[in-house]
Amino acid sequence: EILMTQSPGTLSVSPGGRATLSCRASQGVATNLAWYQQKPGLPPRLLIYGASTRAAGIPARFSGSGSGTEFTLTISSLQSEDFAGYYCQQYNNWPPTFGQGTNLEIK
């Protein structure tokens, strides 16, 4: 099973600032990597798939990069609604696995 490790666990950024979230895979997953946003009491929302392709309706301030074992989600010009939990997920190998999450909080 591929282990996905996200860092940091909690990230404090000011509104209008830039957030950089990291995700590392224990073995290569090519670009078969997705990012999700989750707010309390709600299901996850797909942001990015294929490591860098924004899902339908996702604003351009969300961008993803990376391949192999190292991935990054960048959120530029943070809006109030962006403060939430974020998860990466690999779907290159069975079973699909998620990182433990990064909590993005207001500084």
Add this chain to the structure above:
Amino acid sequence: QVQLVQSGTEVKKSGSSVKVSCKASGGSFRTYAINWVRQAPGQGLEWVGGIISFFGTPIYAQNFQGRVTINADESTSTAYMELTGLRFEDTAVYYCARGLTPNHYYHAMDVWGQGTTVTVSS
């Protein structure tokens, strides 16, 4: 616009079983994977398994092999997940989620149900 609607909250005794449903509407059902993902209180996301009704054969995470059964009814566009031998640690919100790309058992998941809370008590 595809929508997934799940069955309601369940409270179960340890050792019993639970069956959760997920009804799809507004889009294709038979060639897209329906995945089940769970989230224990305050914890992260864990993939349980999935099914593509066109193929009929489900796949499961190793952690749940022997305890979980996933199936789908094409006539009603509904997927089901049954978990047996419930333990306190199975207390979680269980989500169904559609795979982004047809004919792939696991992929990114773009449409999610609202979640079903399953509470296991002694």
